[in-house]
Every structure is written in structure tokens, then in C-alpha cells.
Amino acid sequence: MNILILGGDGYLGWPTAMYFSRRGHEVTVVDNYFRHNACTELDVGMLYPVPTLQERARIWHEKTGFEIKVVVGNLTDPEVMRGLFNGRVKYAWPLNANFSGPPETVIHYAEQPSAPYSMFDYKYANTTLSNNLLVTNNLMFAVRDLSRKTHIIKLGTMGEYGTPNIDIEEGWLEVEHKGRKDKFLFPRQAGSVYHTSKIMDTDLLWFGVRMWDLRVTDLMQGPVYGMETEESILDPRLRTIFNYDEIFGTVVNRFITQAIVGYPLTVYGKGGQTRGYLNIKDTLQCVDKSVQTQANPGELRIFNQIMETFSVLELAELTRKVGRKLGYDVQVKSIENPRKEAEDHYYNPVYHGLIDIGVEPHFLTEDVMEGMFRVVEKYKENIRKDVIFRGIRW
Numbered sequence: 351m352n353i354l355i356l357g358g359d360g361y362l363g364w365p366t367a368m369y370f371s372r373r374g375h376e377v378t379v380v381d382n383y384f385r386h387n388a389c390t391e392l393d394v395g396m397l398y399p400v401p402t403l404q405e406r407a408r409i410w411h412e413k414t415g416f417e418i419k420v421v422v423g424n425l426t427d428p429e430v431m432r433g434l435f436n437g438r439v440k441y442a443w444p445l446n447a448n449f450s451g452p453p454e455t456v457i458h459y460a461e462q463p464s465a466p467y468s469m470f471d472y473k474y475a476n477t478t479l480s481n482n483l484l485v486t487n488n489l490m491f492a493v494r495d496l497s498r499k500t501h502i503i504k505l506g507t508m509g510e511y512g513t514p515n516i517d518i519e520e521g522w523l524e525v526e527h528k529g530r531k532d533k534f535l536f537p538r539q540a541g542s543v544y545h546t547s548k549i550m551d552t553d554l555l556w557f558g559v560r561m562w563d564l565r566v567t568d569l570m571q572g573p574v575y576g577m578e579t580e581e582s583i584l585d586p587r588l589r590t591i592f593n594y595d596e597i598f599g600t601v602v603n604r605f606i607t608q609a610i611v612g613y614p615l616t617v618y619g620k621g622g623q624t625r626g627y628l629n630i631k632d633t634l635q636c637v638d639k640s641v642q643t644q645a646n647p648g649e650l651r652i653f654n655q656i657m658e659t660f661s662v663l664e665l666a667e668l669t670r671k672v673g674r675k676l677g678y679d680v681q682v683k684s685i686e687n688p689r690k691e692a693e694d695h696y697y698n699p700v701y702h703g704l705i706d707i708g709v710e711p712h713f714l715t716e717d718v719m720e721g722m723f724r725v726v727e728k729y730k731e732n733i734r735k736d737v738i739f740r741g742i743r744w
């Protein structure tokens with residue numbers, strides 16, 4: 351299959367590219383190095399340096415013989431997006447690559463993904479909104495105008511639902527009102543400008559589905575942890591970007607890094623905040639099964655992409671247990687929550703759609719966490735304590 355990955359340089363984009371390439375698909379990645387540049391600008395530190403996309407595609411080719419085509423471009427520019435569908439595209443690697451027609455599937459990761467980044471100040475909020483909405487809108491119109499059969503797989507987020515006091519259904523809710531029934535998008539109520547931008551994305555694409563019979567799968571993903579996938583073990587230079595700072599690091603990755611450098615685990619507030627989590631390997635499986643099964647024309651198919659739920663305190667406890675087993679003196683410290691979120695709430699999401707189409711979950715066991723400790727501790731010297739907490743307030 352001809353697969354286009356938007357945001358191919360990111361935490362999930364690059365592992366996805368290798369995953370599909372290794373399985374014989376024709377893969378093109380596009381990125382403008384937004385994440386890399388933001389990490390440099392905000393001086394967030396990274397566990398290890400990550401080569402450019404062109405370099406990684408070259409290493410991948412040397413190691414496997416497979417070719418991942420690389421385009422460096424800003425997808426908020428509609429002509430850059432349309433070039434990927436009409437052939438007016440310029441490849442950064444390999445330079446002589448040929449256009450092989452519009453993609454059959456587009457996997458859309460090309461978004462500013464951090465809640466704290468979006469809450470830094472009004473300019474960062476603007477960047478988040480303009481980037482995320484323009485890329486989604488450009489994609490929707492490119493598919494409408496140039497390749498209506500293309501299946502769009504968009505990464506959404508569980509945070510779109512917030513933490514309502516009722517069970518969270520898989521995308522939709524049947525409502526009975528004054529004796530009549532209809533099905534609507536499950537109510538959304540996000541807790542950051544970033545999460546709100548994802549709700550707006552959903553609304554845009556749902557509009558496109560109703561108007562033009564587009565085919566869209568929306569993956570409502572929880573926080574992801576891990577860095578190693580079946581493909582990255584071929585060469586450490588193929589590992590994905592790993593952030594542990596307050597802005598781009600997700601909580602499990604942060605806690606493991608903190609444990610290793612003896613920084614008390616930063617539990618925000620009471621630590622009762624419960625979310626659905628998944629291993630990066632399962633992100634790849636979920637996207638793969640979604641590619642294989644496809645949404646129908648005129649269908650917005652929604653899956654809740656999580657494998658298990660934890661509270662922040664449970665994650666801290668697990669990190670402490672595994673860390674102590676490995677000889678680290680792990681302390682846990684509750685700090686004033688810089689975010690505005692419920693710290694003690696009901697949380698019961700439904701998440702069987704992806705299992706039903708064949709995803710086999712990896713759970714966050716002590717062994718899995720130990721494996722992550724082993725990788726992170728190799729780079730212990732690179733970990734900067736000063737970027738772990740800076741207190742971006744909501």
C-alpha cells in the first residue's frame with residue numbers, strides 16, 4: 351500500500367514509518383522539524399540526539415534495503431499538502447525519488463502534541479491552534495479535491511473527552527430526548543488548548559465525512575510510553591525522539607528518567623488523575639489494524655486507543671518499585687498541580703474496538719518498565735535535572 355505519514359519526524363511518526371516500510375509498504379514521510387525546533391528553542395534537553403529524517407532514512411536503507419521517502423515541508427502551506435497528492439512534490443531523500451500516485455492511506459500525526467506547550471502563553475496557544483487546524487484542513491481539502499478514496503487515519507486524544515462523571519463511550523453517544531433518539535459525537539470537554547485543538551480537528555473531519563463522504567478513522571489515544579520498537583533495535587540511531595522534560599515528556603517516560611537521576615517523582619497534586627495508557631508498540635499495532643480494516647466512505651470510525659488505566663500515584667508506585675529493585679533510591683513527591691484538572695474523579699472508558707480488530711495489548715508490567723529503565727540508564731549522563739520541572743501554569 352502507498353502510505354503517507356504526516357509528522358514523520360515525531361515521537362510516533364518515525365516508528366510508524368519504519369513499521370510499515372519493513373512490512374513492504376511504500377512509505378513517504380513529511381515533516382518541517384517542528385518538534386525538533388521547538389525542543390531547541392525551549393531548551394528542553396533530549397535523552398539522546400536524533401539524526402535528521404534524511405539521515406535516518408539513509409540508515410534505514412543501509413540496514414534493511416527498504417526506502418522511506420522523505421519530504422521536508424510545512425503542511426500548513428496548502429500547496430505543500432496538495433503536492434503530496436498531485437505529484438508536485440520535492441523529495442529531500444532520495445533526491446531522485448519518483449511520485450507513485452496519491453496515497454491510499456494518510457496517517458496524520460502532524461500536530462503540536464503537548465498540552466503544556468499550548469498553555470505556555472498566548473503565542474504558543476496560537477501556534478498550536480494554527481498548526482493543528484490548518485494541517486487538518488489542508489489534508490481534508492486535498493483528499494476532497496484530489497483523492498477522495500484515500501483513508502485518513504487521524505490521531506486524536508482521550509483528553510478530548512475530559513473526565514466526565516459517566517462512562518466514556520467509543521466516540522459516539524446515543525441520546526434519547528423527548529421520546530426521540532439520535533447518535534452524536536460523545537460530549538467533548540478538553541483540559542488544555544492543545545486538547546481543544548484536537549476536538550476542533552474532529553469536528554472538521556466529521557464535517558468532511560458528512561459533506562463529501564470522506565473515510566476517516568479517529569484514534570483517541572492516551573499518553574504513550576516507551577521508545578523501543580521491533581525496528582529501532584536494528585540500530586540505536588533509529589530510536590525515536592525521547593523527551594523527559596515537562597513540556598514534551600509524557601508521564602511514564604518522565605518518571606523513569608527522574609528515578610534514574612534521583613529526582614523525586616513529580617506527582618501533580620493528589621495524583622488521583624486517571625488516564626488510559628499504551629506502549630508505543632501498541633500505537634503501531636493500532637494504526638496497522640486501522641490501515642488494514644479501513645473506514646467506509648462517509649464513515650467517521652472512532653476507537654479509544656488505550657490498553658489499561660492508571661492513576662498518577664499508581665504509576666509513581668510502580669516506578670518506585672521497579673527502581674528500587676534496580677538499586678535506585680526512588681522518592682515520590684506531590685507538588686502543587688500546575689494544571690487545572692480533576693485529581694479525584696470517575697473514569698471508566700470503553701476500549702474494545704481495537705481489540706476486536708485484532709490488536710494484542712502489551713501491558714505495563716514490572717518487566718516492561720525494567721526494560722525501559724535499562725535503555726534510559728544508558729544515557730544517564732545526558733539527563734538534565736533543570737528541565738524536569740519548570741511549572742507552566744494553566
Ligand code: USQ
Nearest residue numbers: 463464465507508509571572573600601616617618623662
Ligand atoms: N502528570 C504528573 N506529573 C508529571 C507529568 C504529568 O502528575 O510530571 C500528570 C498530569 O497532570 C496528567 C497525567 O499525568 O494528569 C498525564 O500527563 P501527560 O503529560 O503524560 O499527558 P498529557 O498532557 O495528557 O498529554 C499526553 C500527550 C498528548 C496526548 C495525551 C493523551 O502529550 O499528545 O494527546 O497524552 S490524553 O492524556 O489521554 O489526552
